[in-house]
Amino acid sequence: MLRLRVFVALAVVLVLGAGALLAFRDGSNGLLTLGDPGGVPDVSPLVLPDGAPDPFAYTEDRRGEFERRAAQGLSHVLYEKSPGGIVASARRTARWRPLAEQVASKSGLDADLIEAIVLLESAGRSDAVADPELEGAVGLTQILAATGQGLLEMRVDVAASRRLTHRIQRVRGLGKPREAERLEALRRKVDQRFDPRRALEATARYLDFARGELGRDDLAVVSYHMGVGNLMSVVEDFGEGERPSYARLFFESTPSSHGAAWRRLAELGDDSSTYYWRVLAAREIMRTYRADRDALARENELQTAKNSAEEVLHPGDETERYESPDDLGDAYGDDDLRPFPNAPARTGLRRDRAMGELAGRLEVGRELYRGLRPEAYALALYMARLAREAGGGDAPLTVTSTVRDEAYQGLLAKGNPEATTNYSLHTTGFTFDVLRRYSGDRQAVAFQFALDRLEALNLIAWVREPAAIHVTAAKDAGALVSLLKEEG
Known part of the structure; x- marks a missing residue:
């Protein structure tokens, strides 16, 4: 949504559960290490050594890779919220491609990016309205009334537009489509945000203006949602002279590095910081729609199968599953699963003592249900390190559940x-x-920072459940496995 804002309120979304701020503590070291009633065999915990190289640290020569990662990692919301599904939304958006190309050719902008903004903002609906009073975002590119009237020099008569909108709704309800079309034509004249050509031309004018102010095409697109003033403040907080790419600005801003820039981005609280990645995701969706619609339909199926993109990372028809305790035993023997130790001081992760509690009903030991694929184990340690380095302190995070077989899952589903x-x-x-x-x-x-950053790197998909954060590691986390070492 096109916004020009001077300041925003602090709205950081936390992963807190109700009444869940305090860790269990004892009187000695401050943290109660939960017991191990299952008798898990003693293993030498593998750790991420301090000072180990970070394969996911940003460098400018990897900008394209990081942009692709962020676009894919943050694309789920487009599939989840597209009216009628992403294929239908892409079809609606594709109707405006010739107009987007005309506008782009006159302004020197990228038609793919203009089209992507249309998909992201309105799903290709020229009559999309975010605010029934019409002061808010309206049209193909969701322009605010004040911005249209001022900066973009559009004709926007909100009162007349509102009256016509009410009449359009009434006559459509009476089954008079021709009268509704006549009124819609009148509305496009009094409120040019409803006119597709005028809306796209206005968006191009904004992007051209923002490019002049910010000096970069990527920053101009970011500002379409964040606002030029807000983005300039972030750039100033980031420092280091010349205007950075948005990829560098985003990935190098953390609570412990360029902290002022990170805090300002976090304070926006309205997805402004991830807007550019969603535009790039929309661009890729439109490219796939034109090149291979079956592939887009398949992606949509995977993206919407769960409340996260976890099936995109591991499609059910392509991923090995463990059916029985015997399968788990074989996987441990083949090193396809790594035992998950209870070594919070060394790993930053505490193993919950209830993990594997249903194993007895299958007449096996709990230790079978206390393990992960090497990639997921390494990712869990990396996640804990990110949280610690982001100022989370030395207290470990508690992991409540790891691998299961289908027999165990069936038992669990009966009561959970x-x-x-x-x-x-x-x-x-x-x-x-x-x-x-x-x-x-x-x-x-x-x-929360660690979750958001790992998702932007396309290394995890995650869901907030009532009692836990459900995290699925991508195979790409395998780049971390070689860094693991036995402590000492």
């Missing part, structure tokens, strides 16, 4: 409404759950 009877990613060994109970606000905020 969060457990699916269909394809569970826990049966692949790539998924684990983190308890929504933290040592305090600082750890909660730091953990």
